[in-house]
Every structure is written in structure tokens, then in C-alpha cells.
Amino acid sequence: MSQVDILSGLGGKSSAAIRVRHQGRSLLMDAGGPLHPQERCDWVRETGPLDAILISHDHPDHIGSVARLPWGIPLYCTPEVATALPPGRSWRPLPRQGSRSILGIEVTTGRAGHSHGGLWLHLDVGDGLFYSGDASFESLLFPFDPPPPAGTLLLDASYGLYDTGxxxxxxxxxxxxxxxxxxxxxxxxxxxxxxxxxxxxxxxxxxxxxxxxxxxxxxxxxxxxxxxxxxxxxxxxxxxxxxxxxxxxxxxxxxxxxxxxxxxxxxxxxxxxxxxxxxxxxxxxxxxxxxQRWNVHLRAGDLVRLRDTLGARRLVPLFTSLTQTAAWRDRLGPQLHTDSVLELNDAVETKPFHLSAPR
Ligand SMILES: [Zn+2]
Incomplete structure (x- = not known):
């Protein structure tokens, strides 16, 4: 059994920090700092011992608290993202498109369409855990690579139910x-x-x-x-x-x-x-x-598209208010999940799934 704890990023636009516990080891996806000076980042005190940190991209709400975590924890990111780390912080490379084993977990990565060197992360735990980081299908600059199937999706829903192209x-x-x-x-x-x-x-x-x-x-x-x-x-x-x-x-x-x-x-x-x-x-x-908004995040329709393309049975919208639960349920269906703790059953088999690339 593996477990996901969304330490920060659920229920509002806030810093990103997601812990995955698997076979006695703990991995943190993103170590976000405050978006503005008034925001607190108390999640840093709640991580418990960590064995690895993965950073999706270099925006402050995803990387800004790295300096507050012990410097000995192995940290993984792309070279572009590494330039935003605190000076002297050691790091290990994540492929822009590919996979590597971290703490015995197969971690697959792809370009997320949101920032220079920014990635989505797919962990081969349970029936697949996909974390989009911040992502977009619409960037003129950066491509979005099609991810592998995943039973559980943690998606950038910074724009809430907004869906203007x-x-x-x-x-x-x-x-x-x-x-x-x-x-x-x-x-x-x-x-x-x-x-x-x-x-x-x-x-x-x-x-x-x-x-x-x-x-x-x-x-x-x-x-x-x-x-x-x-x-x-x-x-x-x-x-x-x-x-x-x-x-x-x-x-x-x-x-x-x-x-x-x-x-x-x-x-x-x-x-x-x-x-x-x-x-x-x-x-x-x-x-x-x-x-006037310029889209740099996924829209509500994009969340539905990822749900269907990746064959997910659970979808957690991150970085957004979830007070309109009925409207979210209406848009995302029974796959909507709003708890901060998710258990991933390692015994569930991933069904073969035909994957088509998002536009
Ligand atoms: Zn971002």
C-alpha cells in the first residue's frame, strides 16, 4: 500500500507540496513557497523524514521552500529548474522526457507546457499516480508530452471551472x-x-x-x-x-x-x-x-480530457477553491476526489489503454 498526503495545494491557490509514502520511504513532490508575503507555508513542519524531493518547475509556489528543508535530502529536477535552487544546493537530473528509478519507484517525466524545463511527474505506484505540476496544452513556447495511463490524477486546476480558450x-x-x-x-x-x-x-x-x-x-x-x-x-x-x-x-x-x-x-x-x-x-x-487572462494553466475542459485520456478513476483538482462541490462534480463526474489523503492499492492492475496525445 502506498499513500499520498497533499500537505499543501488542496482547496485554494497555495504552495504545492505532496508527499508520497511507498514501502517505508517518503518522497516529496514540489516544495512550494508563498505566492505573496502574507501567505504562510506551515506545511514545511509537517513533512516528517523525507528520502527524496522532486521539483516540477521553478515557480516560487513550487520551489520556494527548498531552502527550509534539510539540504542532505536528494533533490531531483531538470537543469533549467536547478538554476532557481538556492546557491550551492545539490541536485540530480530528471529527464525532460523519460524515466528513472527513485527510491525503487519508476518515475516517468514529460514536458508540461507551462515553463522552461518544467515537467509533469508520473509515479508507478498503485495503478499509476500522475501529478501535472503546473501545466498547459496551449503554450506557444512549451510542448505538453502525452503522459502514461494513471488511476489517480493530481491536476493543476488553478483556473477553477474557467474554460475560455x-x-x-x-x-x-x-x-x-x-x-x-x-x-x-x-x-x-x-x-x-x-x-x-x-x-x-x-x-x-x-x-x-x-x-x-x-x-x-x-x-x-x-x-x-x-x-x-x-x-x-x-x-x-x-x-x-x-x-x-x-x-x-x-x-x-x-x-x-x-x-x-x-x-x-x-x-x-x-x-x-x-x-x-x-x-x-x-x-x-x-x-x-x-x-485580461493569458492562459498558462489547464482549463476545466483540459482536466476532463486528461481524465478520459489517462483512464483515471480518481481526480484531485489542485490549487483551486473547491467550495462549489456540486459544480465540480458536474464537470468532473464521480472521479472527483477532494480528500487530502489518498491510499493507492499496489495490487490494482493497470488496464491496457490506448493513449492519444493531447492537442
Ligand atoms: Zn507555475
């Missing part, structure tokens, strides 16, 4: 760019993704835009990276972005998010596209700043 988000965003606008963006993904989108749009639509030197430096750095981390053809587009001379100002500006507020950009609209801290939520509600 990226194309519609792009159309809505485009409408917002008719006035001088600044978009503060995380450098590790969305800044470059929006730059690629604008590069495509300018082929058919007039738009005067620029990116700041931090975004440009990140683009230049990514042109040196292993192209296998990206969607096919992407390195050429990155090179075009790297080679261009970017003016300091333009009506539409992509800038590295340094916790900007509307006071930093007088005369321009400040448009957010992702997670809003409580402070920003207040300013958006007051009409001082603006918001």
Missing part, C-alpha cells in the same frame, strides 16, 4: 492594446510568449510595440538553450526577437514584472495577465489597473 483570450487582449499599455510579465515564460504572439500578429495587423532590456536579455539567453525544451520552430522566432533593436518606448510595452503599480507608469494603462496578488486585485477592482 487561448484564442479568445488573445482577441480580448488585442482589443485592450488600442491605448498606450504596459504589460508587466514574469520573465520565465509569459514575457517571451507574448513577444512571440505580437511578432506573429504584426505580420497581419499594425502594432507598435517594444520590450524592455530585461525581456530582451531573457530572449537572448533562451536562444542559447537546448531547443528540445521548446516547441518545434521556436528557436528561429527567438532569434528574430533577439536580433531586433528595441526602442525604449512604444504604445505597447512588455516589461519584466517588478511588482509594478499604476504609479510607476503615468499616462499608460497597466494591464496584468496572470495571477493577481491581493494588492493588485484591489487595484483592478477599483479600476486603477486592468486584467
Amino acid at each position: 487561448q484564442r479568445q483570450c488573445q482577441q480580448a487582449l488585442w482589443q485592450q492594446l488600442t491605448r498606450p499599455t504596459v504589460l508587466p510579465l514574469p520573465l520565465s515564460g509569459r514575457a517571451i510568449e507574448l513577444a512571440l504572439w505580437l511578432l506573429r500578429m504584426e505580420k497581419t495587423q499594425p502594432i507598435d510595440w517594444t520590450m524592455d532590456r530585461h525581456c530582451h536579455q531573457m530572449v537572448c539567453r533562451w536562444t542559447q538553450c537546448d531547443p528540445d525544451a521548446f516547441r518545434p520552430g521556436l528557436p528561429d522566432a527567438l532569434q528574430r526577437l533577439a536580433d531586433r533593436r528595441w526602442p525604449e518606448h512604444a504604445p505597447t510595452m512588455l516589461v519584466a514584472d517588478r511588482n509594478d503599480g499604476h504609479w510607476d507608469w503615468p499616462g499608460r494603462r497597466l494591464l496584468h495577465t496572470g495571477y493577481l496578488t491581493p494588492d493588485r486585485r484591489e487595484r483592478v477592482a477599483a479600476g486603477l489597473e486592468h486584467w
